[in-house]
Amino acid sequence: MKQIENLLGFRESIKVVDATLRDGGLVNDFFFEDDFVKALYRTNVEAGVDYMEMGYRASKKVFDETKFGKWKFSTDDHIREIVGDNDTSLKLAIMADIGRHDKNDFDKKCNSPVDLVRVATYIHQMPDAIDMIEDAAAKGYETSCNIMAISNAQEKDIKVALDMLGQTPVDVIYIVDSFGSIYPEQMARIADLYMEFATKYNKKLGIHAHNNQQLAFANTIEACGDGVDWLDATYLSMGRGAGNCAMELLLGFLKNPKYELYPVFRFIENYMMELKKKGVTWGYDIPYLMTGLLNQHPRSAIKFIKDGREDLTEFYKELMD
Amino acid sequence: MKQIENLLGFRESIKVVDATLRDGGLVNDFFFEDDFVKALYRTNVEAGVDYMEMGYRASKKVFDETKFGKWKFSTDDHIREIVGDNDTSLKLAIMADIGRHDKNDFDKKCNSPVDLVRVATYIHQMPDAIDMIEDAAAKGYETSCNIMAISNAQEKDIKVALDMLGQTPVDVIYIVDSFGSIYPEQMARIADLYMEFATKYNKKLGIHAHNNQQLAFANTIEACGDGVDWLDATYLSMGRGAGNCAMELLLGFLKNPKYELYPVFRFIENYMMELKKKGVTWGYDIPYLMTGLLNQHPRSAIKFIKDGREDLTEFYKELMD
Numbered sequence: 001m002k003q004i005e006n007l008l009g010f011r012e013s014i015k016v017v018d019a020t021l022r023d024g025g026l027v028n029d030f031f032f033e034d035d036f037v038k039a040l041y042r043t044n045v046e047a048g049v050d051y052m053e054m055g056y057r058a059s060k061k062v063f064d065e066t067k068f069g070k071w072k073f074s075t076d077d078h079i080r081e082i083v084g085d086n087d088t089s090l091k092l093a094i095m096a097d098i099g100r101h102d103k104n105d106f107d108k109k110c111n112s113p114v115d116l117v118r119v120a121t122y123i124h125q126m127p128d129a130i131d132m133i134e135d136a137a138a139k140g141y142e143t144s145c146n147i148m149a150i151s152n153a154q155e156k157d158i159k160v161a162l163d164m165l166g167q168t169p170v171d172v173i174y175i176v177d178s179f180g181s182i183y184p185e186q187m188a189r190i191a192d193l194y195m196e197f198a199t200k201y202n203k204k205l206g207i208h209a210h211n212n213q214q215l216a217f218a219n220t221i222e223a224c225g226d227g228v229d230w231l232d233a234t235y236l237s238m239g240r241g242a243g244n245c246a247m248e249l250l251l252g253f254l255k256n257p258k259y260e261l262y263p264v265f266r267f268i269e270n271y272m273m274e275l276k277k278k279g280v281t282w283g284y285d286i287p288y289l290m291t292g293l294l295n296q297h298p299r300s301a302i303k304f305i306k307d308g309r310e311d312l313t314e315f316y317k318e319l320m321d
Numbered sequence: 322m323k324q325i326e327n328l329l330g331f332r333e334s335i336k337v338v339d340a341t342l343r344d345g346g347l348v349n350d351f352f353f354e355d356d357f358v359k360a361l362y363r364t365n366v367e368a369g370v371d372y373m374e375m376g377y378r379a380s381k382k383v384f385d386e387t388k389f390g391k392w393k394f395s396t397d398d399h400i401r402e403i404v405g406d407n408d409t410s411l412k413l414a415i416m417a418d419i420g421r422h423d424k425n426d427f428d429k430k431c432n433s434p435v436d437l438v439r440v441a442t443y444i445h446q447m448p449d450a451i452d453m454i455e456d457a458a459a460k461g462y463e464t465s466c467n468i469m470a471i472s473n474a475q476e477k478d479i480k481v482a483l484d485m486l487g488q489t490p491v492d493v494i495y496i497v498d499s500f501g502s503i504y505p506e507q508m509a510r511i512a513d514l515y516m517e518f519a520t521k522y523n524k525k526l527g528i529h530a531h532n533n534q535q536l537a538f539a540n541t542i543e544a545c546g547d548g549v550d551w552l553d554a555t556y557l558s559m560g561r562g563a564g565n566c567a568m569e570l571l572l573g574f575l576k577n578p579k580y581e582l583y584p585v586f587r588f589i590e591n592y593m594m595e596l597k598k599k600g601v602t603w604g605y606d607i608p609y610l611m612t613g614l615l616n617q618h619p620r621s622a623i624k625f626i627k628d629g630r631e632d633l634t635e636f637y638k639e640l641m642d
Contacts, residue, residue, distance in 0.1 A: 183574065184505065184539060185546060213570055214532075218505060218539030225506060236607075248607065249534055252614045253504065261614075262634065268607060269633040284605075286557075286569065286589060293573045293582075312590040313583065 010256040013229045015050040018247060019208070021071050022053040022095050023232075023239035027282045028275075030055060030069030037071070037082050039271055040235070045088045046263035047251060051116060053093040054079050059102040075105075076112045083113055091115040093144075096132055098125045103132055109140030116142040119170075123153050126161050130168050137169035144172035144230070146208060150190070151181045151295050162194065166201030172230050173203050177219060180212025180242055180292035184222040191226035206230030209245045211237055211284050212292025216245040221253055235264070236272040241298035242288035281305065286312050294319050331577040334550045336371040339568060340529070342392050343374040343416050344553075344560035348603045349596075351376060351390030358392070358403050360592055361556070366409045367584035368572060372437060374414045375400050380423040396426075397433045404434055412436040414465075417453055419446045424453055430461030437463040440491075444474050447482050451489050458490035465493035465551070467529060471511070472502045472616050483515060487522030493551050494524050498540060501533025501563055501613040505543040512547035527551030530566045532558055532605050533613025537566040542574055556585070557593040562619035563609035602626065607633050615640050 020040060021032060044052045055071030063072060070078050074094050086092060093116035096103075106117065117136035121129035126147075133143045145165055150158055165173055175190055182190070191205070198205050207223040207230070209216035220231055233250040237243035248268065251259045287301035290312075296319060304315050341361060342353060365373045376392030384393060391399050395415050407413060414437035417424075427438065438457040442450035447468075454464045466486055471479055486494055496511055503511070512526070519526050528544040528551070530537035541552055554571040558564035569589065572580045608622035611633075617640060625636050 183542065185542075211535075213573070214535050214538050214567070217535050221504065221506075246535065246610075248610060252534070252610070262637065265607065265611075265637050266634045269631065273631065273633075286586065289567075289569060289573070290586075310590065310594065312594075313587045316583065316586050 010254060011229070012256070013204075014224065014254065014256065015230045016048075016247075016250060016254070016259070017051040017053060017093065017206070017230060017232045018044050018049050018234065019053045019232045019244060020234040020238050020247075021055045023244055024234055024282070025055055025069065025071050026240040027238060028069070028280050029067070030071040032069060032071055034082065036271055036275075039267060041082055041090070043235075043263045043267040045090045047247075047260045048256075048258040049090060049247075051091045051093050053095060053118065054082075054114070055094060057094045057096055057105055058100050059105065061102060062100045076107060076114065079113045086113050091142075093118050095120055095146075096136075098122070098129045098132060101132065103135045106136060106139060106141075112141075114141065116144060118144045118146060118174075120146040120148055120176075122148055123150070123157055123161050126164055130164060133165075133168050133170045142172075143170045144174060144206060145170050146174040146176045146206075148176050149178045149297075150176060151179055155193070158193070159197075162197035166197050166203060171204060172206045173198060174206035174208050174230070174232075175223060175228065176208045177210055177216075179295055179297060180210035180216065180288065181295040182209075182215070182219060183213075184215065184218050187219045187222045188226055191223050191228055195227055204229050206232065208232040210239065210292070210298075211242040211244060212288040212298065214284055216243070217249040217253075220245040220250060236268055236276075236283075238272065238275070238282055241282065241302055242284050242292070243282045287315060290316050290319055331575060332550070333577070334525075335545065335575065335577065336551045337369075337568075337571065337575070337580070338372040338374060338414065338527070338551060338553045339365050339370050339555065340374045340553045340565060341555040341559050341568075342376045344565055345555055345603070346376055346390065346392050347561040348559060349390070349601050350388070351393040353390060353392055355403065357592055357596075360588060362403055362411070364556075364584045364588040366411045368568075368581050369577075369579040370411060370568075372412045372414050374416060374439065375403075375435070376415060378415045378417055378426055379421050380426065382423060383421045397428060397435065400434045407434050412463075414439050416441055416467075417457075419443070419450045419453060422453065424456045427457060427460060427462075433462075435462065437465060439465045439467060439495075441467040441469060441497075443469050444471070444478055444482050447485055451485060454486075454489045454491045463493075464491045465495060465527060466491050467495040467497045467527075469497050470499045470618075471497060472500055476514070479514070480518075483518035487518050487524060492525060493527045494519060495527035495529050495551070495553075496544060496549065497529045498531055498537075500616055500618060501531035501537065501609065502616040503530075503536070503540060504534075505536065505539050508540045508543045509547055512544050512549055516548055525550050527553065529553040531560065531613070531619075532563040532565060533609040533619065535605055537564070538570045538574075541566040541571060557589055557597075557604075559593065559596070559603055562603065562623055563605050563613070564603045608636060611637050611640055
């Protein structure tokens, strides 16, 4: 907690990124109604959010288009149907998931409504990620890189990856707590490590947190206090498993007067609550706490909940095996 | 975050206090079945919890006994029905809420199963609180003091209160985030302030957090890292409004091998989930976020939810009026 004197001030360099369509899409296989997406877009504009992630641009060679909503494939045409020419201050992002993307799906920036290409990668895929970053940057996009599952990586490997990334055109390097296993005290250490390379190579840092231990918001503001500028959030925390840092918490915390809470609450009332009522399920729950605590991928917890199981203690024993 | 080097170690002086019956009782008017309370007691023993709060000892002159469950009045006899002679390492506590207590309801410690009397007070009631602390200490009890609603108090008044408390026999002084409005960064500052007086007068510090902004656990481990030893938690966060720091999160974080998670999960599976299914309602929700954010008592949010209202934006406007 490094910014005590600034609790009433604000930092111009902070960027809030709405990841609802993308991480939230992992909950409902990206089947969002156009009406929902348009309202989300308008809300982000009114709330002063800086970037809106319009989903993944997954390769149709890898995924069957009939099995997912369009925001898993998020073409420029899909996006234009929502935003037109996007004549607003809100910038648009899409995510390329390394190994499940096709760089040929990305036109030149001058032909696309997309501003930022977010590259998500495991640490062992770094050369492929760098290829994607260089391609996107050459086409004129801003770029960021999420190194996933770092809680299971060796610190030395992370340093090598950060050093490799530093030498690319990437604009933002993201700290990602994929399993929701990281405590704020550890987040501070990780932010320090990332900052070393960010300073050396003149990069920005970002944070993407998960809520398995009810720490997504706490870790996000911890990282923010440590100098991390790009902050991911989703409305009502909607995201895989336990979900993400809640937009309503984050904008309540940030003091920049450009951020507005009222449209956020209106969107939650009119749209997010509907999703919940329809039975779309995400958010903090004991099975996610267990996988977070044990530093494991949430897939087993997602299955436990999907299967309607309630035998928490049996599940905990299974995870410990 | 002051304990980076100790993340794998543990501090013997830490005490975990289960407040489920007391703060959770505010959710269901203290109508817990004996079977539930016995299971909770056994769970606390098996999980290595240090203290179990057996409810309030409210004055029957102030509250109508027919309108509440017995754990609002928690007599020595009530407690003995559950714990017998309490031949365990778990210590027992009750809370006296200043202005709604009667010190004559407290027998001498040698005649009571209670170990610790927790005195809850607003800052303007401090002389009455000190009278209660002195009476309980003279009777042979350990004593602690919760100064409530400090987020609305002047720092100077808090200092006066801490100085007064320092001169009493009280063993533990609690930092209480009654409205769930405090951020970890502020918690660190508050802990420093309290520590000044705790050091001067040789007192222990405690933390009692609320989850309005999903920060109850984060604030508790922040305070723990700042040297606060007594940590309140409740199973599945059960407590007024947005609830408290979750026992399952806290014991997952603490590294002392005496703490066991398995009985915690078993109790949640067998008892807490039943309460939820019966419609007992607590936990993080947007109306509680709103009162937390605006540093207000949660009573209006509790009413909003009890009334079945869903017009979040109207409610937000009402709170801002």
